Amino acid sequence: xxxTFFQPVSGMDLPRFAGIPTFMRxxxxxxxxxRLGEVEVGIIxxxxxxxxxxxxxxxxxxxxxxxxxxxxxxxxxxxxxRPFEALxxxxxxDVGPNPADIQDSMKRITAFYDAVIDAGxxxxxxxxxxxxxxxxxxxxxxxxxxxxxxxxxxxDLYHSYFDGMMYTHGTPFRRACEEGLLDPKRVVQIGIRGTxxxxxxxxxxxxxxxRIIPIEEFHARGPDDVMAEAREIAGTGETxxxxxxxFVDPTFAPGTGTPEVGGPNSYQALQxxxxxxxxxxxxxxxxxVSPPFDPSGATAFLGVSIMFELLCQxxxxxx
Ligand code: MN
Ligand code: MN
Numbered sequence: 001x002x003x004t005f006f007q008p009v010s011g012m013d014l015p016r017f018a019g020i021p022t023f024m025r026x027x028x029x030x031x032x033x034x035r036l037g038e039v040e041v042g043i044i045x046x047x048x049x050x051x052x053x054x055x056x057x058x059x060x061x062x063x064x065x066x067x068x069x070x071x072x073x074x075x076x077x078x079x080x081x082r083p084f085e086a087l088x089x090x091x092x093x094d095v096g097p098n099p100a101d102i103q104d105s106m107k108r109i110t111a112f113y114d115a116v117i118d119a120g121x122x123x124x125x126x127x128x129x130x131x132x133x134x135x136x137x138x139x140x141x142x143x144x145x146x147x148x149x150x151x152x153x154x155x156d157l158y159h160s161y162f163d164g165m166m167y168t169h170g171t172p173f174r175r176a177c178e179e180g181l182l183d184p185k186r187v188v189q190i191g192i193r194g195t196x197x198x199x200x201x202x203x204x205x206x207x208x209x210x211r212i213i214p215i216e217e218f219h220a221r222g223p224d225d226v227m228a229e230a231r232e233i234a235g236t237g238e239t240x241x242x243x244x245x246x247f248v249d250p251t252f253a254p255g256t257g258t259p260e261v262g263g264p265n266s267y268q269a270l271q272x273x274x275x276x277x278x279x280x281x282x283x284x285x286x287x288x289v290s291p292p293f294d295p296s297g298a299t300a301f302l303g304v305s306i307m308f309e310l311l312c313q314x315x316x317x318x319x
Contacts (some may be wrong), residue, residue: 019166022091029090048097051131051169055257057290068300086315106135113139129288147186152244153260184208194260228277240286255294273309
């Protein structure tokens with residue numbers, strides 16, 4: 001290809017520690033860029049963690065993920081997929097949140113994603129805490145409810161926190177169901193575990209028809225079998241993929257606010273994304289990477305490795 005604009009900078013040309021770290025070393029194409037209309041997948045940072053109820057930090061996630069993503073090379077080791085040749089990918093920059101105002105931040109995020117969707121771009125988001133997914137879904141599912149394959153230790157289906165606070169990182173998918181953004185019958189939550197406040201979230205899931213695959217079932221059946229069921233639940237319709245890094249065991253992903261022990265290892269963390277083959281992905285996110293709890297950078301590196309796997313699935317879908 002003669003036009004190399006959308007190709008990432010290779011580590012063969014410029015050492016990986018040099019240069020300005022955009023996602024995957026792709027070009028930075030902000031929303032007012034002349035070539036925005038050519039972009040097929042836009043990687044977007046949402047540096048926002050105002051929905052966090054305990055240990056904050058994911059507001060610093062996008063910057064650390066960009067830095068870690070300089071380690072990502074152009075070709076998938078197993079499938080041979082070269083996503084940056086199959087799709088025109090770009091770093092669309094960060095959504096500027098308002099750290100003092102949750103509602104205003106969500107409006108800003110939705111407005112940004114509305115522009116992305118209008119331009120026909122598939123969004124791949126780097127959070128941010130998990131509340132970030134709600135304003136993104138308000139754009140992605142503006143026309144009709146979507147299905148969702150959700151990797152997490154937690155359902156994020158609680159009604160509210162702190163006596164009526166409806167918007168936290170423990171409530172986004174409850175709101176998304178109420179707002180008609182998700183089709184609960186096409187939602188599957190994988191990896192759920194840890195001590196609980198009560199069963200209110202899972203009672204809601206049961207009543208709505210959301211399928212929860214707890215970690216005990218995940219380990220007993222294995223990732224391939226679980227993902228076969230997930231693909232069946234999502235079906236052929238439009239499906240959002242939401243990946244909370246605390247899905248992964250804290251041995252492999254300590255850099256997150258709400259870790260839960262007994263989770264998948266870092267290989268299984270990739271294997272489940274490979275199991276998304278054929279899913280009609282209309283958007284995806286990796287959230288809850290928290291640099292203050294990630295001094296080694298291992299969590300961020302796992303996060304961008306998951307993002308690369310997601311990109312490869314999006315590229316395979318197009319092919
Ligand atoms: Mn979550
Ligand atoms: Mn979680």
